[in-house]
Structure formats: structure tokens, C-alpha cells
Amino acid sequence: KAGVTQTPRYLIKTRGQQVTLSCSPISGHRSVSWYQQTPGQGLQFLFEYFSETQRNKGNFPGRFSGRQFSNSRSEMNVSTLELGDSALYLCASRVGDSPLHFGNGTRLTVT
């Protein structure tokens, strides 16, 4: 069974631009979560989607948004990028309350 797939692996953007990251969950997993990982901060929860509905949200500004499609694939969008948005963005999928399965992440660098 294929794992969680995130694209692209690396991304370089300029301040003020917007970016869209993609995540394909494990087949059969309907829940997709997004996390931001930075040194010293650990993993900060962004949001979680289930059946195309956002069911949990972290404490990030409205510039961070996401959506989930009927095939459970998810996208995360960040608008008006800031230098502080540079991070590893992780996607994870799960079934019910089972442990999360993580992808390799997308490394976003904002210059």
C-alpha cells in the first residue's frame, strides 16, 4: 500500500506570493491533517479535513487555508507569503482515531 504522498518536495517562493501544496493520503484514509514543522517549535497543527469538511483548526492566520476533495486528496494554500512561513509542511492521514501516517513533507523556503 502506498504511503502518504506530498508534492512538491521543495519549493522556493518570494514574499507576497502564494503557494499551494498537495497531499494524497493512504488509500482508504479519509482524514487528512496538515502540520507546520520548524526548528524549536516542533509540529504545529494547521487543520484537519474529513469527508471534504474541515473538522479541526489550529491557531494560524487566515492566510493559511486548505481543502479536501471527494477522493480524499487535500491541498493547502498559503497566501501573501512571509519569511516566517519558511518551514517543512507535513501532511498526515489516518482512519478514525488511529495513529497518523505522515508524508515526507514539502520544504517551503520564502525569500
Added chain:
Amino acid sequence: AQSVSQHNHHVILSEAASLELGCNYSYGGTVNLFWYVQYPGQHLQLLLKYFSGDPLVKGIKGFEAEFIKSKFSFNLRKPSVQWSDTAEYFCAVTAPGGTGGYNKLIFGAGTRLAVHP
């Protein structure tokens, strides 16, 4: 707000030394607890989990963790570390919230472990 605290940000050990990484959480209700590991260049992987039952849980690669409810702790242990255990370790806890009672997973800041041969 629920939170997870990992006491050590960096730990350096020699091979065969014993390991204990601290994890405390702040939430008074029922919790599910996890330890994840991130080896250099790899994705996060589950080490072990506690949902209920025996508070001493065993995971992969010889790791174990003990849930002490009265102390709100879930410390990770390994009797004898190896060079290959060099990685970053994250403690995580589910917290209630969201539609239908599904829980979001909250992580600690992580502990970087370096094991020297």
C-alpha cells in the same frame, strides 16, 4: 489550551547508555498518547502508542513508555541506545475537539537525540 511539553531539547548519549525522554501534557480528560520518531531525512514514524489498559507500553526497536496519569506524563525509555537511534523524538497527545468528537493530535517541540559510538 491543551499542550505537550518535552523537557529536553537536545540529548547526547554514548552507545549502550540508557535513555529516558520526558513528556508531560496538560489535559485533565481521557487522552491517547503517542511517541513518534523522525530519523534524519525520513518521515515521521510511530514508535508506540497508549490508548488504554497497561500503562507500560512497548514499541518498536526496544522502546517503551510509561503512562502515569497522576503526573500527566508519558516518558519514553530505552535501556541501551544504539547509534542508529540518533533521531528526533516527538511526544503527542490527542485532545478533544471538532465535529463528531474526533481528536486533533498535538505535538511537543521534539527532542533531538545524538548517540555517539
